[in-house]
Amino acid sequence: MSSTKIQIRGQPLSKVLTRNHGMINSVVCGVPIKRHHRVSNVLRTSDPPLGSVPTRTDESQFLRGDGNGRFGRFGGKFVPETLMSPLRDLEDEFNFVLNDHEFQEELTTALRDYVGRETPLYFAGRLTEHYKNISQTTGGGPEIYLKREDLSHCGSHKINNALGQAMIARRLGCKRVVAATGAGQHGVATAAACAKFSMECTVKSVEGTFKDAISEAIRNWVGNLETTYYLSGTVVGPHPSPLMVREFQSVIGKETRRQAKQLWGGKPDVLVACVGSGSNALGLFHEFLGDEDVRLVGVEAAGLGLDSGKHSATLAVGDVGVYHGSMSYLLQDDQGQILKPHSIGVGLEYPGVGPEISFLKESGRAEFYTATDQEAIGGNNPSFRSISRAGVPRQLVPTLRDGAKVVVNCSGRGDKDLDTLIQRGMPSSLC
Numbered sequence: 103m104s105s106t107k108i109q110i111r112g113q114p115l116s117k118v119l120t121r122n123h124g125m126i127n128s129v130v131c132g133v134p135i136k137r138h139h140r141v142s143n144v145l146r147t148s149d150p151p152l153g154s155v156p157t158r159t160d161e162s163q164f165l166r167g168d169g170n171g172r173f174g175r176f177g178g179k180f181v182p183e184t185l186m187s188p189l190r191d192l193e194d195e196f197n198f199v200l201n202d203h204e205f206q207e208e209l210t211t212a213l214r215d216y217v218g219r220e221t222p223l224y225f226a227g228r229l230t231e232h233y234k235n236i237s238q239t240t241g242g243g244p245e246i247y248l249k250r251e252d253l254s255h256c257g258s259h260k261i262n263n264a265l266g267q268a269m270i271a272r273r274l275g276c277k278r279v280v281a282a283t284g285a286g287q288h289g290v291a292t293a294a295a296c297a298k299f300s301m302e303c304t305v306k307s308v309e310g311t312f313k314d315a316i317s318e319a320i321r322n323w324v325g326n327l328e329t330t331y332y333l334s335g336t337v338v339g340p341h342p343s344p345l346m347v348r349e350f351q352s353v354i355g356k357e358t359r360r361q362a363k364q365l366w367g368g369k370p371d372v373l374v375a376c377v378g379s380g381s382n383a384l385g386l387f388h389e390f391l392g393d394e395d396v397r398l399v400g401v402e403a404a405g406l407g408l409d410s411g412k413h414s415a416t417l418a419v420g421d422v423g424v425y426h427g428s429m430s431y432l433l434q435d436d437q438g439q440i441l442k443p444h445s446i447g448v449g450l451e452y453p454g455v456g457p458e459i460s461f462l463k464e465s466g467r468a469e470f471y472t473a474t475d476q477e478a479i480g481g482n483n484p485s486f487r488s489i490s491r492a493g494v495p496r497q498l499v500p501t502l503r504d505g506a507k508v509v510v511n512c513s514g515r516g517d518k519d520l521d522t523l524i525q526r527g528m529p530s531s532l533c
């Protein structure tokens with residue numbers, strides 16, 4: 103059995119995990135491969151066990167896409183012919199494991215015992231007090247609860263998906279796993295998943311931003327299709343990638359529904375999540391798509407301002423186009439060339455969003471707001487991704503009734519952002 107070995111070229115691990123835009127390149131060795139497709143009992147209960155990956159129980163099919171990776175006009179597979187066959191194999195495998203009792207049990211156990219699920223739904227008393235003061239109502243203002251994905255093993259929601267997909271890679275008999283990481287959270291999660299399944303993992307860095315790391319990882323995958331699994335960290339790319347990532351992340355919303363019931367005997371009124379490309383947002387939202395009385399709110403990075411050209415606010419100012427294998431909203435110029443995104447939260451520097459997120463915008467089911475770097479720094483949550491996007495957006499506050507139960511997805515912890523904070527001068531609220 104091998105352990106996870108992380109090699110970094112030229113710089114210490116902490117740097118790669120914080121500011122570098124690295125690419126994880128993992129090599130699997132000595133893993134028992136399951137190639138059989140034994141259809142066993144579907145795991146369906148009305149109240150699934152803690153940490154379980156949910157199966158689909160909701161009927162609102164319209165909002166859930168056509169099952170073939172199409173959400174309205176978004177999604178699809180815009181890929182060269184050579185990729186069609188591996189993507190079809192992946193789709194078959196994914197559809198199989200969704201209903202495979204053995205797979206689901208192993209994943210549920212790993213999420214509970216390795217990741218530490220379920221993550222708490224925490225009443226944030228001081229944040230509640232803060233919003234009470236600025237909401238200027240005579241009553242109590244909204245109540246803020248944090249879904250603490252930052253307390254997961256490795257410090258973010260990324261591990262939920264990394265584990266699920268590593269298990270699929272193992273089933274497909276892939277000898278290598280390639281993944282792209284921006285801020286490092288998905289890189290660490292992939293390395294941890296590889297460690298769990300005795301896979302060897304090497305970290306390389308590439309020049310550029312998160313989008314360049316994805317391009318490089320896809321290039322590497324395309325050149326090694328026979329042996330390599332591309333482990334996508336977010337809900338972009340050709341079908342079935344967005345669907346798979348969303349499915350593995352939807353444990354967040356399932357838990358939230360149960361916990362809300364336990365805590366206050368009802369549902370949340372509002373769900374808030376940052377939108378880099380959309381995996382933590384969809385992870386929280388998906389369970390509630392059919393609950394029309396639950397508002398879904400995404401927050402994008404406005405960087406230095408929407409007029410500055412330095413932001414990642416794809417939904418606010420982007421247009422529809424094709425990038426990295428699917429159709430969605432993108433930041434692009436008049437010629438369709440992709441624009442360079444910017445955010446203080448490195449993992450948010452992606453010039454697009456997942457197709458399902460675009461569809462939620464266009465269908466009007468979700469609302470989207472923006473927050474600048476400055477607003478992010480002045481926020482209170484630990485991670486910039488969570489600060490900037492998942493702090494309740496100022497524009498939302500006047501629309502919240504007194505006592506509204508607002509769940510904010512705290513998607514990751516903030517130690518990796520400390521360097522940036524120190525460089526910019528720590529705000530007094532965080533000292």
Ligand SMILES: Cc1ncc(COP(=O)(O)O)c(C=O)c1O
Binds near residue numbers: 259378450485488
């Ligand atoms: C902690 C954390 N939250 C959010 C994001 C943004 O990605 P997504 O929108 O897919 O959740 C990232 C991306 O690196 C992240 O590391």
